[in-house]
Each structure stands twice: as structure tokens, then as C-alpha cells.
Amino acid sequence: MSERIGVLICECGPNIKDAIDINKIVNFVESLENVVMVKPFGLLCSDKGKELIRKDIKKYNLTRVVIAGCSPKEHETTFKKVLEDAGLNPFLMQIANIREQCAWVIKDKTSATQKAKVMIAAAVKRVVSQEPLRIKEIKCHPDVLVVGAGVAGISASLTLAHKKRKIYLVERLPCIGGKVALYEEVFSNLECASCMLDPILDEVLHHDHIELLSLSEIQEVLGFYGNFIVRVKKKARFVDIKSCIGCGACFEVCPVKVKNEYNEGLDERKAIYIPYPGALPNVAVIDKEHCLHLQGKVCNACQKACPFGSVNYEETDQVQELKVGAIVLATGFDIFDPRKSKQYGYGKIGNVYTSLEFERLLNSTGPTGGKILLKNGQPPKKIALVHCVGSRTRKYNEYCSGICCIYLLKFAHLIRQKLPDVSIVEFYSDFCLPGKEAQKFFNKFAEEKGIKFLRMKNPDSINIREEKGKILTRYTDVNGKSKNITSDMVVLASAIEEARNAQDVAKVFDISQGRDGFFIEEHTKLAPVSTTTKGIFIAGCAQGPKDIQGSVAQGQAAAGMILSQLIPGEKLTLEPMTAVVNEDLCSGCKICIGLCPYKAITYDDKEKHAIINEVLCTGCGICASACPSGVIKAKHFTDKQIYAEIEGVVNE
Amino acid sequence: MSDFEPKIIGFLCNWCSYEGADSAGRAGKVYPANLKVIRVMCSGRIDPQFVIKAFREGADGVMILGCHPGECHYKEGNYQALRKYILLKKMLTQFGIEEERIRLHWVSASECDQFVKVVSEMVKDMRQLGPLMKVNVGRFMKVARVRR
Numbered sequence: 001m002s003e004r005i006g007v008l009i010c011e012c013g014p015n016i017k018d019a020i021d022i023n024k025i026v027n028f029v030e031s032l033e034n035v036v037m038v039k040p041f042g043l044l045c046s047d048k049g050k051e052l053i054r055k056d057i058k059k060y061n062l063t064r065v066v067i068a069g070c071s072p073k074e075h076e077t078t079f080k081k082v083l084e085d086a087g088l089n090p091f092l093m094q095i096a097n098i099r100e101q102c103a104w105v106i107k108d109k110t111s112a113t114q115k116a117k118v119m120i121a122a123a124v125k126r127v128v129s130q131e132p133l134r135i136k137e138i139k140c141h142p143d144v145l146v147v148g149a150g151v152a153g154i155s156a157s158l159t160l161a162h163k164k165r166k167i168y169l170v171e172r173l174p175c176i177g178g179k180v181a182l183y184e185e186v187f188s189n190l191e192c193a194s195c196m197l198d199p200i201l202d203e204v205l206h207h208d209h210i211e212l213l214s215l216s217e218i219q220e221v222l223g224f225y226g227n228f229i230v231r232v233k234k235k236a237r238f239v240d241i242k243s244c245i246g247c248g249a250c251f252e253v254c255p256v257k258v259k260n261e262y263n264e265g266l267d268e269r270k271a272i273y274i275p276y277p278g279a280l281p282n283v284a285v286i287d288k289e290h291c292l293h294l295q296g297k298v299c300n301a302c303q304k305a306c307p308f309g310s311v312n313y314e315e316t317d318q319v320q321e322l323k324v325g326a327i328v329l330a331t332g333f334d335i336f337d338p339r340k341s342k343q344y345g346y347g348k349i350g351n352v353y354t355s356l357e358f359e360r361l362l363n364s365t366g367p368t369g370g371k372i373l374l375k376n377g378q379p380p381k382k383i384a385l386v387h388c389v390g391s392r393t394r395k396y397n398e399y400c401s402g403i404c405c406i407y408l409l410k411f412a413h414l415i416r417q418k419l420p421d422v423s424i425v426e427f428y429s430d431f432c433l434p435g436k437e438a439q440k441f442f443n444k445f446a447e448e449k450g451i452k453f454l455r456m457k458n459p460d461s462i463n464i465r466e467e468k469g470k471i472l473t474r475y476t477d478v479n480g481k482s483k484n485i486t487s488d489m490v491v492l493a494s495a496i497e498e499a500r501n502a503q504d505v506a507k508v509f510d511i512s513q514g515r516d517g518f519f520i521e522e523h524t525k526l527a528p529v530s531t532t533t534k535g536i537f538i539a540g541c542a543q544g545p546k547d548i549q550g551s552v553a554q555g556q557a558a559a560g561m562i563l564s565q566l567i568p569g570e571k572l573t574l575e576p577m578t579a580v581v582n583e584d585l586c587s588g589c590k591i592c593i594g595l596c597p598y599k600a601i602t603y604d605d606k607e608k609h610a611i612i613n614e615v616l617c618t619g620c621g622i623c624a625s626a627c628p629s630g631v632i633k634a635k636h637f638t639d640k641q642i643y644a645e646i647e648g649v650v651n652e
Numbered sequence: 653m654s655d656f657e658p659k660i661i662g663f664l665c666n667w668c669s670y671e672g673a674d675s676a677g678r679a680g681k682v683y684p685a686n687l688k689v690i691r692v693m694c695s696g697r698i699d700p701q702f703v704i705k706a707f708r709e710g711a712d713g714v715m716i717l718g719c720h721p722g723e724c725h726y727k728e729g730n731y732q733a734l735r736k737y738i739l740l741k742k743m744l745t746q747f748g749i750e751e752e753r754i755r756l757h758w759v760s761a762s763e764c765d766q767f768v769k770v771v772s773e774m775v776k777d778m779r780q781l782g783p784l785m786k787v788n789v790g791r792f793m794k795v796a797r798v799r800r
Contacts, residue, residue, distance in 0.1 A: 071670075071674045071677075072691070073670070073671060073674055097674075097689070099677065100673070100674040100676075100678060101673055101674065101677055101689055102685075104677035104678070104680060105676060105677050105681060105682055105683055106682070106685045107682055111685040112685065114685065115688070118688060119688065122688070122690075532727055577693070597726050597728050597729070598726075618726060619693055620693055620694040620696055620697060620725075620726035620729050621693055621694055621696065621697030622694060622697065622726065622728075622732050624697065624699070625696065625697050625698060625699035625700075625732075625736070626732070634693075634697060637692055637693055637697060639699065639701070639702075642702055643702075643705055645690050646661065646702065646706050646709055647709055649659075649661060649688035649690065650659055650661065650688075650706065650709040650710045651710065
């Protein structure tokens with residue numbers, strides 16, 4: 001059966017009419033094969049124009065439509081809708097872009113008319129081989145998995161839970177709140193971190209729609225957007241979370257002491273412990289590796305001491321399977337280890353601290369109860385603060401962490417408050433103070449007495465060593481002169497780096513890391529919290545260095561994306577222009593599998609052929625152009641359709 | 653052959669280069685009418701056979717335009733396009749097709765000037781180079797340039 005093609009030519013007011021001889025076009029198009037009607041019209045995208053197309057489809061019993069007018073980028077969706085309303089599959093239309101790529105770029109009317117003829121002829125030729133495509137829908141789970149209970153993960157969880165979404169919040173550690181929970185005061189308004197954080201942590205713990213899985217890690221992720229199956233390993237806490245009230249009777253009697261990682265190793269904790277005073281949930285946890293009982297020795301001091309019978313040595317690790325539709329990864333950051341670069345003396349000189357260690361020293365729940373003390377128990381007289389440690393250098397991290405300048409100023413201010421007589425030197429090479437708060441903060445505190453700024457030539461023009469019981473810092477100033485400064489304490493603003501386990505996380509979730517180790521967003525500007533794996537979102541420092549407000553914003557953004565795309569009771573609409581494998585002809589060479597940027601192609605071992613997952617496929621067509629047997633069809637951009645178009649444009 | 657007008661086919665990716673071509677129109681730029689554009693979703697979709705087909709049908713030059721490296725809408729389709737292009741160019745030269753007849757350029761959605769520049773250059777060069785002619789030799793189709 002031959003097709004019945006209708007060609008509608010839009011004059012676009014004077015836009016096309018003045019540049020192209022419409023009558024000549026009509027005469028030419030009438031002579032083309034399969035064309036049963038040609039009609040020029042003033043403005044096809046107007047209501048009248050759309051009505052005309054609808055009527056003509058029915059009147060002439062059209063099976064295909066060609067629209068000659070503006071760019072498909074402008075009105076393809078509009079006209080697709082018109083076809084649909086007229087009962088014709090929207091993929092049976094082709095647009096000839098005779099405005100942007102013809103009328104507007106050719107001054108000579110004869111040439112423009114000639115080019116428009118060719119473009120329409122090609123569209124007529126192509127549209128014959130176009131196939132109707134059906135928009136498929138699949139069922140989906142509206143529940144969401146959030147990995148990481150720092151500010152970003154919590155913001156995502158709460159935003160989703162407020163809309164009554166079921167959230168599984170998975171946290172590797174026994175407590176929630178992430179790094180922010182370890183700080184005392186945060187910039188830019190020197191707000192008390194726990195006053196800000198505790199209410200939302202509390203909300204997370206008591207929310208009906210949030211299920212917290214602490215001490216848990218993701219083992220495996222199967223499936224795809226809308227239908228993920230996630231296996232979570234929940235490690236034993238050995239303390240009953242419901243009956244423990246965090247009274248501390250257990251850790252008072254525990255005989256084992258180990259370095260306290262929550263105070264950056266600056267003091268010790270017991271084998272049964274609460275990470276830090278105020279940690280939520282306020283429940284003890286046993287460190288399996290160090291607990292005498294769990295290592296087979298005779299000790300049950302904590303069990304005897306517990307007034308609530310909460311200690312249970314028999315508890316085992318559990319594996320739980322979750323079904324979710326979307327995933328938010330907010331796995332946070334770690335800092336650059338200054339041991340990697342000898343110039344900082346870190347690890348060798350006792351009173352050289354990283355910024356995270358210093359945050360704990362400042363914190364009233366920290367190892368010194370908030371007192372700034374040297375290792376010998378004396379208060380320091382002079383403190384050096386060093387900017388850009390491990391950042392803005394090609395050797396380690398080329399990027400700027402973006403928050404160090406401002407938190408070092410915060411440190412300087414807090415030090416002056418606690419020890420008014422101490423003198424402070426800041427070694428910097430540039431100040432990074434973006435946004436509406438940072439500069440104000442700088443202006444307010446940089447002028448405080450006793451703070452001196454020394455500018456280095458480069459971010460790493462510094463060398464720290466110990467001499468006669470003092471710390472000697474040698475730096476190169478902007479004029480290239482070498483200078484020495486002594487102090488008795490040094491704080492290093494270490495770069496924000498990807499979390500130590502970022503590679504494992506990327507592997508489990510099958511997402512990509514950039515060269516710097518952070519997870520890559522789908523688009524730096526337009527899709528900053530999406531990844532190229534549909535349904536997996538990223539938020540907070542897992543995506544790149546940022547401050548608290550930035551992390552919260554991303555968490556909420558990820559939640560917003562999910563709320564707008566994954567709606568309970570609604571089915572997921574799939575991209576109709578996907579690629580499909582002719583399974584009978586596929587030789588199973590697997591070339592396409594490695595080429596797919598979305599990991600949408602798998603190999604069926606039993607049937608020995610490739611399969612394309614329609615949910616994950618975005619229709620780029622890379623596989624179709626690479627298949628040596630030519631058996632992958634990129635729907636709506638098939639070889640046949642493109643060949644027809646080539647023939648059309650060449651054979652004028 | 654001063655009045656020779658070459659037929660140029662351009663395969664443009666939907667996201668950057670096709671948009672770049674549209675923006676040339678919106679900005680009122682002028683370029684030769686010789687270029688006929690075929691839209692594909694990604695430059696990675698451009699099968700070398702499309703280019704060969706274009707030459708067989710009578711195109712005098714073929715352009716492949718895609719997003720800049722690192723800016724592909726589909727992450728890495730433009731890199732795939734580049735790899736195929738390099739090999740294809742080698743192959744076409746062995747067939748006797750001059751390498752200037754096949755070109756790849758990166759054109760972003762905002763680079764209408766770049767678009768106009770590469771298209772104009774192509775048309776100018778092809779006008780100088782002359783038409784690509786098909787000559788049937790026995791059972792094989794030999795493609796060669798007709799010397800004036």
C-alpha cells in the first residue's frame with residue numbers, strides 16, 4: 001500500500017514567504033511520489049494552523065505528514081501533539097527546517113527556493129520509511145534509598161519524607177549527622193552547629209517514613225530506574241537500639257582503650273562506646289575488632305554493667321533486600337592526608353594539626369573539652385594557619401576546595417576569643433571569598449587584633465619543620481624572598497577530597513568518577529545532581545567540594561528531581577526513540593556493550609545475543625553505528641530512514 | 653568549471669551542532685546554500701556507511717559536526733565519532749577520495765560564527781576541488797576525481 005503524504009508549508013508570516021517562492025515549492029512538491037496534498041498556510045503553529053493540520057489529516061486520510069517551516073527544535077513537540085490529536089502516530093511526521101536553515105541564511109530567493117525544494121523532497125522521502133513508535137510505560141517503586149546521613153543525605157530524606165515517601169537512609173557509621181556534627185560553630189554567622197543540626201537529626205530518627213539503617217553498607221545494586229533491588233549489609237551493633245538510653249555505664253567499665261576516630265585519633269575511646277557526646281542515635285556500639293568478648297576472651301563487663309540488659313553479644317550481621325525506584329548518593333568527603341607531602345611536617349611534628357583535628361580541639365565535646373592546648377598541656381602563644389594544603393596544585397588536587405579561606409578565618413576568630421593573647425599568622429597565596437556572605441565575614445574578622453596575613457608566592461611555597469622545640473615555617477613571599485616564622489602550633493587547611501571509599505561506591509552503583517575522584521554529574525550546569533545512570537542522584541561533597549548550604553541545596557534538589565519524576569501510582573514513561581537489537585541476527589560479538597555510555601546493553605549468555613534495556617537506553621545510537629552486523633536499530637533514526645534522507649538531499 | 657556548485661551533506665548532532673546551525677539562522681548570518689543538513693541525535697550515531705552512501709549518491713563533500721569534546725549530551729558519543737572519522741578518512745583516501753572532502757568539526761549551540769566559518773570554508777574548498785564523479789569500471793564502482 002502506498003503512503004498518503006500531506007505536505008504543509010508554513011509561511012511563518014513574512015519570515016518564510018518573503019524569502020522563498022512558495023508557489024514554486026507547491027508546484028514542485030505536488031509532483032513528488034506519494035504526496036496527496038500540499039498546502040501553504042500563514043502560521044501553522046497558531047490555533048488555526050493546528051486545526052487545519054488536524055482537519056487535513058482526516059479529510060485526505062493522510063498516513064504521513066511533512067511540515068516545512070521552522071526548526072524541529074522549535075515546534076516538533078507542538079506538531080507531534082497535533083498528529084496525536086488527529087489519531088496519527090506522532091512519529092509519522094518529518095519537519096523540513098526551511099526557516100532557520102534556509103529562509104534566514106540565504107539572501108538570494110532563487111537559491112533559497114531551490115534549497116527548500118530539496119529539503120522538503122528529502123523529508124518526503126524519509127517520512128515514508130518512518131515507523132510508528134509507541135510510548136511505553138512501566139510500573140515503578142516510589143520508595144527511595146539515600147546513602148549517607150550527613151547534611152546532604154538528611155536534607156534529601158526529609159524533603160522526600162515530607163511528601164510521605166518511604167526512605168531507607170543507609171549510614172556506614174553508628175551515628176548520623178556526618179562531618180557537620182563534629183563541628184562546634186560554623187560560618188558564616190558562627191551558628192552553633194548542633195543547635196542547627198540536632199532538630200533535623202531528631203526528625204530523621206522519629207519520622208514515620210524514614211527507616212534508618214546505621215552501621216550499614218550497600219553490597220549490591222541490581223535493576224534500573226524505577227525498579228532497583230538493593231542489598232544492604234547491616235552490621236551488628238551488639239547493643240539493642242530500642243532499650244539502650246546511652247547512660248554510659250557500659251563504657252565506664254570497659255577495659256579496652258583504642259584511638260578515638262571521632263576525635264581524629266586525638267584521644268581514646270573504649271571498645272563499647274558512643275562516638276561523641278550528643279551523637280545520635282544516643283546508643284552505644286561495640287567495636288567488634290577490639291572487644292575482648294567478641295575476640296573470644298573472657299570479659300562481659302559491659303553486659304554486667306548495663307542496667308537495661310541491652311548488650312547482646314549474639315547479634316549477627318543481617319542482609320536486607322530493599323526495593324526502591326531511585327537512589328541518592330550523599331557519601332561525603334575526606335580530607336587530603338598532609339603526610340603525603342613532607343613539606344608540612346604533619347605526622348612528625350606533634351603540634352601540626354589538620355583542620356578536622358582542630359575542629360575537634362575547638363569543640364566542647366572534643367578531646368580537650370574545647371580548650372586549645374599543645375601536646376604538653378600548655379596553651380599556645382603563636383598559631384600558624386596554612387591555606388591550600390594539597391589543593392590548587394597540580395601535584396595533588398588542582399581545584400580549590402572553596403571553603404578553607406573562610407573556615408580558617410573562623411578559626412582565627414575563635415582562637416582569639418578563647419586565647420585573647422595568642423598571635424596568629426595566616427599563610428595564604430590567594431583569598432577565595434565567593435557568594436554573599438564570605439567577603440562580609442572576612443571584612444569583619446580580618447581586622448581583629450593579632451591576626452597577621454602573610455602572602456606566599458604559590459599555594460605550596462611553604463616548608464614546616466621542628467627546630468629547638470619550636471615550629472619553624474619557611475615560606476617564599478610574593479617577591480620570591482625566603483622568610484622564616486616560628487610558632488608553637490600549626491593548623492593545615494587540608495583539601496576536601498573524595499571519600500576514601502568513593503571508588504567502591506562508584507563500583508557498586510555503576511556510576512562514574514571524575515579525574516579528581518568526585519562523582520560526575522550528568523551536566524555541570526543543567527543537571528548537577530543527576531548522574532548518567534537514570535534514577536541515581538548525587539548530592540553534597542560526594543559531587544565536589546562545597547559548604548553546608550550547598551550540600552543542603554543539592555540534597556533538596558535531588559529530592560525535588562525524584563518527586564517530579566517518580567510519582568506513586570504513575571507509571572514511568574520511557575523514551576520511545578531507543579535502540580533495539582534484532583536478536584535472531586545478533587552474532588554476540590559484544591562490541592556494542594563496551595560502547596554504550598549508559599550501560600544499557602547486556603549479553604544474554606543463554607541465548608547468546610545482546611539485549612538493550614529500554615529503560616536505560618537514551619537513544620544516542622552509538623551502538624547502532626558500531627554494530628558490525630548492522631542489526632541494531634536506532635528507532636526513528638534507522639539506517640533506512642537516514643539513507644532515504646541522503647538520497648533525497650543529493651538527488652535534487 | 654567556475655560555476656560548479658558542490659553538493660555538501662552535513663550530519664549534525666541534535667544537541668549542539670544542529671542548534672548551532674539554527675542559531676546562525678536566528679542571528680541572520682549568511683552562508684552558501686550548498687549545505688544540506690541531516691539531523692542525528694548524536695555524532696556517535698554517524699555510521700561510516702552514511703558517509704559512503706552520501707558520496708555514492710553524489711555528494712561532493714561530507715561534514716560531521718558534533719559537540720565539543722567533554723560536552724557531548726551522551727557523554728562520549730563525539731569521541732566515538734572522532735575515532736570512526738579518523739579511520740574512515742584513511743579508507744576513503746585509499747578509494748581515491750581526497751581527504752578534504754570529509755571533515756569533522758566541533759560546533760556548540762552558541763557557535764554560529766564557527767558554524768558559518770566551517771561551512772563557508774568547505775564550500776569554497778569544494779568549489780576549487782571540483783566534483784566527485786563516479787566512473788563504472790567493470791563490476792566495480794570506482795570513484796575518482798575528474799581532472800580538468
